[in-house]
Amino acid sequence: MTVITENLNVESQEVLITPAELKRRIPLTDAAANTINAGRVAINNILKREDHRIFLVVGPCSIHDIDAAKDYAQRFKKLAEEVSDTLLLVMRVYFEKPRTTVGWKGLINDPYLNDTFKIEDGLAIGRQLLSDIAEMGVPTATEALDPISPQYMQDLISWAAIGARTTESQTHREMASGLSSAVGFKNGTDGGLQVAINxxxxxxxxxxxxxxxxxxxxxxxHTKGNPHGHVVLRGGSGKPNYDSVSVSLCEQEMRASGLLPNIMVDCSHANSNKDPALQTLVAENVANQILEGNQSIIGLMIESNINFGSQKLSSNRAEMQYGVSVTDGCIGWDATEDSIRKMHAKLKDVLPKRMA
Structure with a gap:
């Protein structure tokens, strides 16, 4: 009798569309390519201190409603143009969600929110949305979670994040070394910096x-290595790390490792004690640090949606509130505009002096 020793816990396998075929079906247009490239170049120049601005990755914790995402992008574009002399706005378009145990893993994994796991549909829906947003003139950002999905999406991304749960992963470090965009590594979930520095x-x-x-x-x-990596401070173990002391300690540790201290602050997660309303206070604190002479903070991240808060997932879309997150709570659009406009007013005369 033949003893079977593989796939004992695999129920079935499906052949997936190739990245090349998906790109043929949903091609990168010239308009979208110009938006993505301009966003990448601007972010890289900020990291190299050749552009005085800071960049803000702002948008929903996760995308679950395509129409709401496009609505958000239209609003976002107008605000981005308004503050573009001081702030580079990049829309957060996250399709993959890491889970501590189980739960909805994002639009790619389960695009219909009903546990049907139509991943090929999710890839197509996600790619089409990224293309539509880029054609509006809005650069996009996402978390690179699955090591295969960048082959399907990365040509439409201007900035990528490696999350706190995967920063220590060799697989994700290797993948990030080949990404075409700048990449931010979050500190560990315990708040430790060493995993991000490594x-x-x-x-x-x-x-x-x-x-x-x-x-x-x-x-x-075979990758060349990515020269545009930087740290994202997101707090950890219930403690924030966006204050001036924490930022200064991060600078010291990066310099000691021979790294240019490029630091981004995530206004959500432990830095806001998981209270979305506190994100605007974190952003205000960071802007004040720059006013007081900080040279290392090059960006912020804010979880924002059309409407405030979060809601439970439902396969019946009619039961769900429009423009409300189904994962982490977000600030609403009015608070987003107000916070970013205040930051713009506060920093517009200060940031150019950091280039001197």
């Missing part, structure tokens, strides 16, 4: 690892 040292170097190519063939990927 990640930055790793991601800047060439790597070789198993992955897939554009035709879906398993391949050995």
């Amino acid at each position: 990640a930055l040292m790793s991601v800047s170097k060439p790597h070789r690892f198993l992955g897939i190519d554009g035709e879906g063939q398993v391949a050995i990927i």
Whole structure:
């Protein structure tokens, strides 16, 4: 009798559309390409201190409603143009959500919010949305969670994050070393900085690892290394780390490791004690640090939606509130506009002096 030793816990397998085929079906237009490239160049120049602005990654904790996401993007575009002399706004368009145990894993994994897990549909829906938003002239940001999905999406992304749960992962460091955009590594969930600093040292170097190519063939990927990595402070273990002392300690640790102290502050998560309303206070504090002479803060992240708060997921869309997050709570659009306009007014005469 033949003893079976593989796939004992695998129920079934499905062949997925290749990245190349999805890109043929939903091609990158010239308008979208120009938006994505302009966003990448601007972010890289900010990191190199060749652009006096700071960049803000702002938007829903996760995307679950395509119409609401486009509505948000239209509002976002107008605000981005208004503050563009001082702040570079990049829309947060997150399709993948890491879960501590189980739960909805995002639009790619379960696009219909009903546990049908139509992943191929999710990839197509996500790619089309990114293309539509880029064609509006709005650069986009996302979290690179699954190591395969960047082959389907990365050409439409201007900035990527590696989350607190995966910053220590060798797989994600290797993947990030080949990403075409700048990438921010969050500190660990315990608030520790060392995992993010180690990640930055790793991601800047060439790597070789198993992955897939554009035709879906398993391949050995050889990367050059990503020179545009930076730290994202998001707090940890119930304690914030956006204050001036924490930022200064982060600067010291980065310099000691031979890294340029480029620091982004996540206004959500432990930095706001998971209270979305507190994000605007964090943003105000960070702006004040820059006013007082900080040279290392190059960006912020804010979880924002059309309406405040969060709601439970439902497969019946009629039961759900429009423009309200189904994952972490977000501030509403009015508070978003107010916070960003105040930051713009506060920093418009200060940031150019950081270039001197």
